[in-house]
Amino acid sequence: MFIGELANATCVGVETVRFYEREGLLPEPPRTEGGYRVYDVDAVRRIRFILRAKELGFTLADTKELLELRVTDPDACGDVEGAARAKITDVEARIQELERIRTVLGDLVLACAANERTGECPILDSLAAEPERKGG
16 A cells, blocks of 8 residues: 555554654555555554554653564563553653642632632732742
8 A cells, every 4th residue: 555545544644654654663665666655554553553552651762662572572571561560650640740730720720719809810820930849
């Protein structure tokens, strides 16, 4: 299949396919005598793998590493498990940060509701304030 057909089959743009090639996530395909790229069904599988990994929060670098493990080392399940565990830790940290943000925003909304119509807005004041330093 040609690049447009691959893009349609995977619901990505042609430029995305080219980007994945440049980044080494998708091997450069053979070309016809006229210079057109010709992809096989493995390219569809790889792009779908990339998209699923992205949905799970893996970076392009993480995804490239996972693809390399998949291709070069069929016994690398432990490495893949380690990458998944690291991603879980990252997701849990992001959830904690988002919960903290939700709490702060909720407090700001309550403060704003209590202020009624004054010239000051607790939300805007809070955003303009100096950020708290983490750690020492």
